[in-house]
Amino acid sequence: MRAYILKRFGESLVTVFIVIFAVFMLMRFMPVEGYFTREDFTEMTAEARQVYLQSIGISGNPFGQFGRFLSGLAVGDWGRSITVYPKTPIASIIAEKAGYSLAFGLSAIGISIVFGLALGIAMAQNKDRLVDSLGTLYVVVVRAIPSLIYLFLIQIWVSGILGWPMVFYADVPVSWILPTVSMALPGIAWYAIWLRRFMVDEENKDYIKFAISKGLPRKKVMTGHVLRNAAVPLVQYLPTQILLTIAGSLIIESMYSIPGLGGLLVYAIRQQDNPLVQALVLLFSVLGIFGVFLGDILMVLIDPRIKLEGTSRTGDHV
Amino acid sequence: MRKMLLIVIAATMALPLFAMGNQDGGSRTVDRYDNTYQVEVKTLNYFLLLDTTAQRVAANTQDHLVEQDRFGRFIPSLAESWTPNADSTVWTFKLRKGQKWVDHTGTPTTYEITADDFVEGFRYVSDPANGIRNISSVRNVIKGLYDYYYTLVDIDGGKIQDKTREAALATFGTVGVKALDAYTVEYTLTQPTPFFLSYLIMDLFYPVEKAFLDAVGPANLGIAKENMLYSGGYYLSDWQRDKLIVMTRNEHNWDKDNITVRSINMQKVSDPTVELQMFMRGELSSALLSAEQAKALEGSPFQDKVYMTDLTSVTFWWHPNYQSPNPEFNAFIRNENFRKALYYGIDHEKFLSLDDQVNPKGLIRSTIIPEDQCFDEKGRDFTDYPGVKEFKDRGNPYNPAKAREYLAKAIAELTDGKGSIRGVTAGPVDMKPIADFSVDGKLPIQMVYVHTTSSKSTTEALLFQAMMKDTFGDDTINVVLGQFVDNAYREAILPLKYDMMWSSFRFAYADPMAQFGRLVTDGGFLNMAVDSSKKTNTLFDKTLYDLVQAAAAETVLSRRYAAFAKVEKHIQDKAYIMPYRAGGGSYTISRMVPYTVPRGGFGVTRFKYKGMIVESQPLTAARVAELRTAFFEEFNKLTAK
Numbered sequence: 001m002r003a004y005i006l007k008r009f010g011e012s013l014v015t016v017f018i019v020i021f022a023v024f025m026l027m028r029f030m031p032v033e034g035y036f037t038r039e040d041f042t043e044m045t046a047e048a049r050q051v052y053l054q055s056i057g058i059s060g061n062p063f064g065q066f067g068r069f070l071s072g073l074a075v076g077d078w079g080r081s082i083t084v085y086p087k088t089p090i091a092s093i094i095a096e097k098a099g100y101s102l103a104f105g106l107s108a109i110g111i112s113i114v115f116g117l118a119l120g121i122a123m124a125q126n127k128d129r130l131v132d133s134l135g136t137l138y139v140v141v142v143r144a145i146p147s148l149i150y151l152f153l154i155q156i157w158v159s160g161i162l163g164w165p166m167v168f169y170a171d172v173p174v175s176w177i178l179p180t181v182s183m184a185l186p187g188i189a190w191y192a193i194w195l196r197r198f199m200v201d202e203e204n205k206d207y208i209k210f211a212i213s214k215g216l217p218r219k220k221v222m223t224g225h226v227l228r229n230a231a232v233p234l235v236q237y238l239p240t241q242i243l244l245t246i247a248g249s250l251i252i253e254s255m256y257s258i259p260g261l262g263g264l265l266v267y268a269i270r271q272q273d274n275p276l277v278q279a280l281v282l283l284f285s286v287l288g289i290f291g292v293f294l295g296d297i298l299m300v301l302i303d304p305r306i307k308l309e310g311t312s313r314t315g316d317h318v
Numbered sequence: 319m320r321k322m323l324l325i326v327i328a329a330t331m332a333l334p335l336f337a338m339g340n341q342d343g344g345s346r347t348v349d350r351y352d353n354t355y356q357v358e359v360k361t362l363n364y365f366l367l368l369d370t371t372a373q374r375v376a377a378n379t380q381d382h383l384v385e386q387d388r389f390g391r392f393i394p395s396l397a398e399s400w401t402p403n404a405d406s407t408v409w410t411f412k413l414r415k416g417q418k419w420v421d422h423t424g425t426p427t428t429y430e431i432t433a434d435d436f437v438e439g440f441r442y443v444s445d446p447a448n449g450i451r452n453i454s455s456v457r458n459v460i461k462g463l464y465d466y467y468y469t470l471v472d473i474d475g476g477k478i479q480d481k482t483r484e485a486a487l488a489t490f491g492t493v494g495v496k497a498l499d500a501y502t503v504e505y506t507l508t509q510p511t512p513f514f515l516s517y518l519i520m521d522l523f524y525p526v527e528k529a530f531l532d533a534v535g536p537a538n539l540g541i542a543k544e545n546m547l548y549s550g551g552y553y554l555s556d557w558q559r560d561k562l563i564v565m566t567r568n569e570h571n572w573d574k575d576n577i578t579v580r581s582i583n584m585q586k587v588s589d590p591t592v593e594l595q596m597f598m599r600g601e602l603s604s605a606l607l608s609a610e611q612a613k614a615l616e617g618s619p620f621q622d623k624v625y626m627t628d629l630t631s632v633t634f635w636w637h638p639n640y641q642s643p644n645p646e647f648n649a650f651i652r653n654e655n656f657r658k659a660l661y662y663g664i665d666h667e668k669f670l671s672l673d674d675q676v677n678p679k680g681l682i683r684s685t686i687i688p689e690d691q692c693f694d695e696k697g698r699d700f701t702d703y704p705g706v707k708e709f710k711d712r713g714n715p716y717n718p719a720k721a722r723e724y725l726a727k728a729i730a731e732l733t734d735g736k737g738s739i740r741g742v743t744a745g746p747v748d749m750k751p752i753a754d755f756s757v758d759g760k761l762p763i764q765m766v767y768v769h770t771t772s773s774k775s776t777t778e779a780l781l782f783q784a785m786m787k788d789t790f791g792d793d794t795i796n797v798v799l800g801q802f803v804d805n806a807y808r809e810a811i812l813p814l815k816y817d818m819m820w821s822s823f824r825f826a827y828a829d830p831m832a833q834f835g836r837l838v839t840d841g842g843f844l845n846m847a848v849d850s851s852k853k854t855n856t857l858f859d860k861t862l863y864d865l866v867q868a869a870a871a872e873t874v875l876s877r878r879y880a881a882f883a884k885v886e887k888h889i890q891d892k893a894y895i896m897p898y899r900a901g902g903g904s905y906t907i908s909r910m911v912p913y914t915v916p917r918g919g920f921g922v923t924r925f926k927y928k929g930m931i932v933e934s935q936p937l938t939a940a941r942v943a944e945l946r947t948a949f950f951e952e953f954n955k956l957t958a959k
Contacts, residue, residue, distance in 0.1 A: 047475045048468075051475050052446070052451070054474065055446075055447060085541070085559070086363075087541055097559070155592065156591075255592065257587055
């Protein structure tokens with residue numbers, strides 16, 4: 001296990017390095033005109049433009065720029081934004097915004113897990129009955145209708161009926177509810193439909209049929225065997241999902257005016273804010289890679305049949 | 319379609335709310351103004367105003383030496399008086415005494431606002447290291463600035479090696495901004511500039527307290543509310559990035575009695591539909607509406623409350639590319655008859671009906687220089703000068719018969735009579751990724767109209783295409799539509815990948831040179847200097863260039879305007895660019911009483927909230943019309959019309 005962790009850690013570092021190097025260099029292919037407004041560009045002399053580019057760290061050898069970026073990171077300096085929030089330290093931008101995205105994201109995941117698993121279990125246990133049909137209807141509606149439609153209806157209609165604010169206010173607790181629920185809706189559907197599927201699969205396996213025929217209580221079979229085994233594939237993605245909540249939700253944050261990180265990476269790319277893009281890519285790639293890594297570990301902890309060292313699994317299966 | 323559906327759903331669901339909201343017919347004055355912004359402010363450094371949100375904040379949290387009243391007249395602000403010398407080359411301003419900078423809690427600091435603060439402010443903007451990009455607006459206005467600034471640029475760029483940066487900075491005394499004593503600041507200009515006051519309301523002329531600037535560091539000015547001091551009628555009491563900006567009345571401001579609204583709350587709301595809903599629920603004081611939203615409100619109790627905002631000093635014009643990579647268009651656009659064919663062939667009224675279905679004519683502006691902005695020493699408006707007035711009164715120039723006549727002349731001049739365009743050979747045109755097409759060197763002329771991918775822009779493009787077809791038929795002009803994603807300048811104008819598009823400039827200061835300089839002499843596209851890599855040494859039109867130079871040298875306003883009127887006439891006669899629309903003129907719904915705030919077409923004036931009256935109920939369009947009539951009666955009396 002330890003050797004595996006060390007190996008994966010090393011691989012992760014290399015992956016992160018490749019990702020940020022590639023993004024760093026790709027950003028240098030962008031035309032320099034993008035760092036100016038139209039009027040600036042026409043009115044500045046070539047020298048003045050060059051001085052401006054120097055002042056924002058764009059001109060010069062890209063490898064040298066990359067080296068400076070890495071040495072800054074080594075001492076905890078993420079640099080400053082150049083076009084999105086000019087001169088503002090990136091660390092403070094992320095610190096201001098990540099809290100909102102995390103708070104909403106984690107709450108939404110919590111709701112998704114609780115309601116999604118409950119719905120999934122109810123659907124699996126009542127397969128082909130009314131509960132299952134209603135659950136399926138919910139899943140189909142959430143996944144088939146363009147999300148903007150029902151999210152918009154929730155924002156306008158539900159807030160109107162309940163008399164709640166249409167946008168988020170940090171000091172009005174009730175204004176947190178609609179965006180959180182809106183964010184959780186697809187997650188509930190995802191957990192419900194996959195848990196149902198895995199549980200139905202498990203229920204049809206011989207060992208379950210055998211256990212029931214031997215007289216084990218159905219409830220015990222469902223919780224101790226079916227649910228546990230069905231949960232394994234879902235658990236693997238949980239750490240990544242949790243860690244990447246920091247990236248925020250592009251649509252919901254925009255609709256409810258939540259000042260999170262949602263959409264910031266896309267906006268930074270469009271604005272050619274190289275340092276901000278680099279910092280966000282670094283952050284998201286580290287979290288993504290670390291999340292997959294944690295998912296693997298979690299699977300091992302939940303499912304003793306899985307070994308990570310790559311040794312023979314003979315005899316591990318039930 | 320989906321957008322329209324959302325608007326209709328929203329409007330339908332909001333109807334009961336309107337009814338509830340309008341039961342109380344009486345309106346009262348409130349001391350809070352709630353509005354929105356769509357894109358987060360990049361920085362609140364008030365010397366670097368990159369968007370209208372930052373302009374709104376700066377205009378209200380900082381004062382200049384002078385400001386404009388609700389008729390646009392210059393009145394004292396932090397300066398209580400001023401005197402130009404005989405030829406308007408030296409301007410001396412006397413400051414109010416005892417005015418203190420306040421911090422983000424509204425508490426007065428120990429720092430008094432003095433003449434030094436205006437000198438330090440200008441020192442800050444004059445250093446290229448601070449990245450204040452608007453400096454080009456005044457580089458030729460303030461004496462000594464050009465040399466000081468570009469010496470620093472050359473040192474930073476490595477062109478000058480025998481002088482240190484520190485040595486160059488020490489020569490700031492050569493720049494024409496001086497504190498004669500604690501309360502007297504003097505500006506020395508390169509040439510007589512009777513309209514100098516209009517420069518002073520730009521971001522470049524704000525004061526800064528040097529001790530405070532040194533304490534926070536120049537790079538940190540404006541990145542947090544704590545990193546600024548405030549000299550204006552409001553201070554920044556809250557700023558949550560991407561969420562909220564709150565300005566609160568500065569009780570220590572010299573003009574606090576005229577700061578009528580106690581609190582200005584600006585929320586970031588990205589969706590116009592949500593903005594309208596918030597307005598309907600009473601959460602906002604005003605909302606701008608799209609034409610679709612205004613239409614969706616028809617039949618609702620709010621129908622009679624939708625009105626159009628006044629026109630601004632921004633002018634939109636048709637902007638042909640004189641260096642197009644499309645050889646067919648390139649051959650024709652240099653022909654005066656072809657340009658006139660376009661001028662008479664575009665139905666501006668129809669085009670503007672996309673913005674205002676009721677009165678599109680009201681949006682038309684057919685002069686390059688806006689009306690009501692430049693007045694000579696006798697109060698005569700520049701647009702009433704001979705040569706300009708004929709265009710001002712022209713309105714929609716659309717005349718299909720005349721357009722076809724001019725096109726026939728152009729075709730006769732430029733083709734061999736059998737449809738082949740002289741000097742143009744068949745081949746592909748390099749306009750990727752905007753457009754991908756080939757020309758055959760024969761009629762119809764391929765003309766690329768570029769637009770963004772937004773639905774409104776696409777509708778405009780399709781309309782333009784249809785209008786060309788209606789006017790000229792299929793066999794003479796074929797409009798190819800090209801799209802850019804995000805940035806017209808970067809994606810289309812700079813790489814010259816367009817034939818026709820609309821464009822505009824903001825009007826920077828109260829003089830025709832503000833536009834003509836940028837179009838003709840200072841690297842403007844009518845001098846073929848759009849892109850330095852493709853710059854030619856050949857003047858586009860030497861007569862035009864000389865006319866602008868001659869007009870710029872005139873220092874008596876009436877003579878200057880008469881000379882600039884020749885410039886405007888020359889450009890319009892030749893149809894080099896074709897003005898068609900004034901800025902503003904947007905549908906709105908508001909609880910703010912119009913004509914109570916400062917008025918001005920340049921600088922930050924139009925963003926000021928001083929004197930604003932906000933009511934608890936939305937104003938009706940009829941009441942706004944009455945207010946408008948009363949205001950312009952008074953305004954016209956003042957401008958001696």
